[in-house]
Amino acid sequence: MTVAVLGATGATGRHVVSTALERGHHVIAPVRRAGTFAPREGLDEVIWPEVTDVPALTRVLPGTSVVISALGGAGNGPTTVCTEGIRSAVTAMKAAGVARLIAVSAHGVLETHDKSLYSVAVWANVADRMRDKETMEPLITTSGLDWTIVRPPKLSDHDGIGKYRAGTDLRIRLWSAIGRADLAAFLVDEAETPQYTHAYPRITR
Incomplete structure (x- = not known):
């Protein structure tokens, strides 16, 4: 597949990029500045100077x-x-004819x-970040795209353990958490084999 990763330079995004590349996919990484990633086969950096720049995307x-x-x-x-x-x-996906969107919320x-x-x-x-997610989600669910x-819950930087639990009704407790590497694996798994189209899966370790 060709996978575009928004937020590719962030803590979770970098794991998504590396996981997709390791599985043999072609990755497009929109970045603000060229040279953000070391050259790697299958990885194309593209300039997306601001998240509001629709034409660039x-x-x-x-x-x-x-x-x-x-x-x-x-x-x-x-x-x-x-x-x-x-x-x-x-907006960019509709113009480009891309239908599948997987987005990390909280x-x-x-x-x-x-x-x-x-x-x-x-x-x-982290109320400010949660408010941002709350205004983001309706844009996705009303988009007409094939979304997930x-x-x-809380994200950690622990090394991936190679397994996770996911489901739409998974109980999230105060101590629930998932490592970013394992979250990235789930995101790429969902891209490869969709199981939660038009759904809100939760994930924990």
Whole structure:
């Protein structure tokens, strides 16, 4: 496949890029600056200077099999990176004739923003990022694309363990977490063999 990875330079995105390449896929990595990645067979860096730049993204998507979004806001404070990036992606994908979108969101948004200990804790710590995910998701679900919205709990930088549990009704507890490497494996698994089209899978280790 040809896989476009949005947020390719982020902590999760880099794992998605390397996982897809290791499995023999061609990867398109939109980046702000050339030379962000070391040259590697099967990897094409393309310049996407701002997440609001729809024409730049549209030019590089024709022929792409799937877009995986690992976009995320950096630092503290209000952010709209996910919302603006997905708004651009949806427009660019439609113009380029690409139908499949897999996006990383977060458990605790929208209908999962409840009174559970997990939801209370995550909103207390990263509310700005959660708000960004909440405004991002409707752009995806109303897009007409073949979408999957993945809602992981806390992400860790632990080495991949090569296995995970996933499901739309998976119980997320206060201590639930998933390593970024294993999340990346799930994202590429879903790209290769779709099981959650128009669904919101959760994932834990």
